Amino acid sequence: MPEIAYLGPPGTFTEQATRALTEGFDAALIPYDTVPRALAAIRAGEVLAAGVPVENSVEGSVPATLDALVTGEPLVAVREVLLPVRFDLLARPGVELAQVRTVASHPHALAQVRDWLAANLPDAAQRVTSSTAAAAEATEAGEFDAALAAPVVTEHYRSLVPLARGLADVRDAVTRFLLVRRPGPLPEPTGADRTSVAAVIGDEVGSLTELLSELSLRGINLSRIESRPTKDRLGEYRFFLDFDGHVADARIGDALTALRRRCNEVRFLGSYPKADRAPATVRPSASEQAFRASAKWLEDVRAGRLA
Amino acid sequence: MPEIAYLGPPGTFTEQATRALTEGFDAALIPYDTVPRALAAIRAGEVLAAGVPVENSVEGSVPATLDALVTGEPLVAVREVLLPVRFDLLARPGVELAQVRTVASHPHALAQVRDWLAANLPDAAQRVTSSTAAAAEATEAGEFDAALAAPVVTEHYRSLVPLARGLADVRDAVTRFLLVRRPGPLPEPTGADRTSVAAVIGDEVGSLTELLSELSLRGINLSRIESRPTKDRLGEYRFFLDFDGHVADARIGDALTALRRRCNEVRFLGSYPKADRAPATVRPSASEQAFRASAKWLEDVRAGRLA
Numbered sequence: 001m002p003e004i005a006y007l008g009p010p011g012t013f014t015e016q017a018t019r020a021l022t023e024g025f026d027a028a029l030i031p032y033d034t035v036p037r038a039l040a041a042i043r044a045g046e047v048l049a050a051g052v053p054v055e056n057s058v059e060g061s062v063p064a065t066l067d068a069l070v071t072g073e074p075l076v077a078v079r080e081v082l083l084p085v086r087f088d089l090l091a092r093p094g095v096e097l098a099q100v101r102t103v104a105s106h107p108h109a110l111a112q113v114r115d116w117l118a119a120n121l122p123d124a125a126q127r128v129t130s131s132t133a134a135a136a137e138a139t140e141a142g143e144f145d146a147a148l149a150a151p152v153v154t155e156h157y158r159s160l161v162p163l164a165r166g167l168a169d170v171r172d173a174v175t176r177f178l179l180v181r182r183p184g185p186l187p188e189p190t191g192a193d194r195t196s197v198a199a200v201i202g203d204e205v206g207s208l209t210e211l212l213s214e215l216s217l218r219g220i221n222l223s224r225i226e227s228r229p230t231k232d233r234l235g236e237y238r239f240f241l242d243f244d245g246h247v248a249d250a251r252i253g254d255a256l257t258a259l260r261r262r263c264n265e266v267r268f269l270g271s272y273p274k275a276d277r278a279p280a281t282v283r284p285s286a287s288e289q290a291f292r293a294s295a296k297w298l299e300d301v302r303a304g305r306l307a
Numbered sequence: 308m309p310e311i312a313y314l315g316p317p318g319t320f321t322e323q324a325t326r327a328l329t330e331g332f333d334a335a336l337i338p339y340d341t342v343p344r345a346l347a348a349i350r351a352g353e354v355l356a357a358g359v360p361v362e363n364s365v366e367g368s369v370p371a372t373l374d375a376l377v378t379g380e381p382l383v384a385v386r387e388v389l390l391p392v393r394f395d396l397l398a399r400p401g402v403e404l405a406q407v408r409t410v411a412s413h414p415h416a417l418a419q420v421r422d423w424l425a426a427n428l429p430d431a432a433q434r435v436t437s438s439t440a441a442a443a444e445a446t447e448a449g450e451f452d453a454a455l456a457a458p459v460v461t462e463h464y465r466s467l468v469p470l471a472r473g474l475a476d477v478r479d480a481v482t483r484f485l486l487v488r489r490p491g492p493l494p495e496p497t498g499a500d501r502t503s504v505a506a507v508i509g510d511e512v513g514s515l516t517e518l519l520s521e522l523s524l525r526g527i528n529l530s531r532i533e534s535r536p537t538k539d540r541l542g543e544y545r546f547f548l549d550f551d552g553h554v555a556d557a558r559i560g561d562a563l564t565a566l567r568r569r570c571n572e573v574r575f576l577g578s579y580p581k582a583d584r585a586p587a588t589v590r591p592s593a594s595e596q597a598f599r600a601s602a603k604w605l606e607d608v609r610a611g612r613l614a
Binding site: 034106107110111114126128129130172203205206208209210212213215216217219220221222223224225226227231239283 | 341421433437512513515517520522523527528532533538
């Protein structure tokens, strides 16, 4: 059975996401205590792949993941999932909401359910733990009255029962997770794919504009951009870009060769089906057929068959 | 004495940064428990300004700050500071490093000193608290042997003494903080300024490229870009942009009017001296003199004095 790493401890949202990312094939999920260690385990051949968080609509991007992806041997994403950030409030059997005097969770979880706690448990003391799963464990052990945790946590702390479900002050908060592995055969294009790259350029005025022009001139729709200074050279930036399309598509391949010529470094981070399944729109001048026809035309011109 | 809000509790890096941001004028610093509440206090006229974190080179941007800046009445940044992220390990007097059995701090702080702890306190148990300052408070109370906290924390928990100073696994980690207030007279241009804006555009292919071209065509150097989906409309993005120059500069003013014409929404988030004092380079065609001369020329042409 293939082994898949994830950011532990067991019972967190990353475990829940990694279950979704590996749906359809038997895999043993192995927790690691940091994202860099989970990715190092892939590079060392200890695991086949890893499930890692990449961005959260409330907390922002996950720089630990972005940095670990571009440091060391190449890795590529092959699947993505979006997980709604909603917590369950869990307690030991027989404990009722009105009896809850202490609520424990990770600080981010407490922050994301702040309004709900103020309205429903105004007198309960809040206790912080190192993870949502650690809060569940301590609650089961009797240390706290209730824990805010991912629904999957009850697979590990089976005596706990929900007092409330699906809690979130921001209703549409989601976290995006990727299944990452060593380079190999790519996922098949589906017509609704995303490609991720990291591109390093100097900070000359206009260099980013020119880089993005290589995408927009080919009708490629950017869905995310984020700059991070590289640690190697002052004034050098690494841009993490997500855009619609698959590297097997002619327009994406053509754009990537242009980025490769233009940038100090380009790392391909994968082409994989978009979780929302929204098909890419392709303008006629950037279609497969248009690329094929223009290549054929150039070949004919160069051979003296056309003018 | 003017009152200045900051993200509390007292004794954290944000207090330390807000002291630096308000250096040179007497101010009473008032802690608030979230960034949105600190900014709401400015909008309500309860405080003059607020010191808030905006990005961290290890943890990434601070979405709570970005989102709170663009929601509600306008606010502008008037000053920035960069604070190195380095922790002190603090204990009660008489406690020696070899005696430390428990170390407490915020999970982010424990993560940023992970290697140092593994090398120097491999057997100490790690305990999480809701803030670095809460760890210091509990250590003073005898609950833990040592706390990882900001140096400023000893102003509040005066009995604590450092066992080690300036701890950080990543040596050059910094956090950028802004002093934010209601719109009013702007800081004077210094020749080494930064301008921040939030611009909302639809996701038509090329709209970001065109927006950035308005900057690069005027020789304006972008130092940061980050996209965040707006919560209002699907497929609409808000870009947080930082670039060199002051809104009083001709090239910056000219670019901002172009952004205003082009974008669904542009919010000016301030022009303020850069913490690193690195002067902006201005190409001849984007100099003040060039803008003045070209305006004069157009005026003459329109008046029939030149052709």
